[in-house]
Amino acid sequence: xxxxxxxxxxxxxxxxxxxxxxxxxxxxxxxxxxxxxxxxxxxxxxxxxxxxxxxxxxxxxxxxxxxxxxxxxxxxxxxxxxxxxxxxxxxxxxxxxxxxxxxxxxxxxxxxxxxxxxxxxxxxxxxxxxxxxxxxxxxxxxxxxxxxxxxxxxxxxxxxxxxxxxxxxxxxxxxxxxxxxxxxxxxxxxxxxxxxxxxxxxxxxxxxxxxxxxxxxxxxxxxxxxxxxxxxxxxxxxxxxxxxxxxxxxxxxxxxxxxxxxxxxxxxxxxxxxxxxxxxxxxxxxxxxxxxxxxxxxxxxxxxxxxxxxxxxxxxxxxxxxxxxxx
Numbered sequence: 001x002x003x004x005x006x007x008x009x010x011x012x013x014x015x016x017x018x019x020x021x022x023x024x025x026x027x028x029x030x031x032x033x034x035x036x037x038x039x040x041x042x043x044x045x046x047x048x049x050x051x052x053x054x055x056x057x058x059x060x061x062x063x064x065x066x067x068x069x070x071x072x073x074x075x076x077x078x079x080x081x082x083x084x085x086x087x088x089x090x091x092x093x094x095x096x097x098x099x100x101x102x103x104x105x106x107x108x109x110x111x112x113x114x115x116x117x118x119x120x121x122x123x124x125x126x127x128x129x130x131x132x133x134x135x136x137x138x139x140x141x142x143x144x145x146x147x148x149x150x151x152x153x154x155x156x157x158x159x160x161x162x163x164x165x166x167x168x169x170x171x172x173x174x175x176x177x178x179x180x181x182x183x184x185x186x187x188x189x190x191x192x193x194x195x196x197x198x199x200x201x202x203x204x205x206x207x208x209x210x211x212x213x214x215x216x217x218x219x220x221x222x223x224x225x226x227x228x229x230x231x232x233x234x235x236x237x238x239x240x241x242x243x244x245x246x247x248x249x250x251x252x253x254x255x256x257x258x259x260x261x262x263x264x265x266x267x268x269x270x271x272x273x274x275x276x277x278x279x280x281x282x283x284x285x286x287x288x289x290x291x292x293x294x295x296x297x298x299x300x301x302x303x304x305x306x307x308x309x310x311x312x313x314x315x316x317x318x319x320x321x322x323x324x325x326x327x
Contacts, residue, residue, distance in 0.1 A: 024056040034100045036062040046100050063104040069096045069161060072111060074118045076167075079126040081134055088169040089126060093118050093149070099157025107156045114153065118163065121148050131170065138165050 028051060029035050035047040039059045047054075047061075054060070076090040093114060097103045107113050125144050126134060134141070142163055150160040170178065 021056045025054050027052045027061060032068040034065050034067055036100055036104050038062040043101055043105060065097055065100040065104055067097050069094055072115055074115055077119055079123045081126055081129055081131045083130050085131040085174060086171055089122060090166045091118060091122060092164050092166055094162040095158050095160050097157060098159050102157030117152055121145055135168060141165055
């Protein structure tokens with residue numbers, strides 16, 4: 001009886017021991033983490049996320065390493081530029097563990113090492129640049145820091161993904177001087193732009209006057225050409241008319257001579273009547289007087305061309321009337 005009780009107790013204890021052993025060998029690794037496995041205190045392998053098994057009493061979980069991208073804020077610190085200007089600068093570092101074993105066993109405190117390395121390299125980069133270059137070339141600073149930090153952290157199995165300078169604060173007196181310099185530079189730029197605007201306006205106005213003068217000269221040239229052409233056409237027409245009348249007179253047509261003389265007479269009377277300074281004008285008042293005048297012209301023509309010319313119309317006894325003075 002006692003033997004059976006002892007065997008039952010032993011079985012229960014053995015079962016419990018087996019269960020505890022199996023439970024100790026099963027590990028659940030969260031997503032974004034990896035566990036290092038140590039066998040007798042020495043690194044053996046790495047458990048990825050999910051279900052992991054180890055050998056109880058022989059192996060144990062060493063380090064639980066976060067393999068997600070992490071961020072470290074670097075506190076503000078004083079640094080001096082190449083031209084001895086003191087600035088306050090801070091930054092933020094992004095990194096990711098690529099090799100859990102090296103990150104666990106090659107460096108004792110990864111966060112502290114990364115922060116210290118960043119601060120040291122920030123001072124180095126700031127000391128190699130002038131203040132103006134430091135304030136205007138943040139991208140260059142970030143790139144140089146990232147290159148140096150990535151090379152330094154590579155033996156730790158860490159990849160530096162980004163390093164960003166958050167703020168660069170110069171001293172108060174230096175910031176005031178920079179503000180005055182910026183104001184003076186902007187006022188200078190505004191004056192230059194205003195002068196350039198006046199210059200362009202003067203040039204455009206001069207160009208406009210030039211174009212206007214050119215167009216006006218071309219207009220006068222075209223008008224003169226048209227006037228000359230019109231006078232030439234008028235002279236040609238008058239010469240042609242005179243030639244036709246001369247031909248008619250040579251052929252014995254006295255009416256043509258009468259027409260020419262009467263036309264010149266009427267034009268002369270019109271010129272006298274339209275003269276701006278004329279006060280007294282002598283004109284024939286009645287149509288019969290004008291006809292008598294034309295008859296007199298015809299008799300003159302007859303006496304010139306001889307008796308063989310055509311007889312002139314009878315002349316009226318009424319002489320041309322003399323106009324009264326008009327004021």
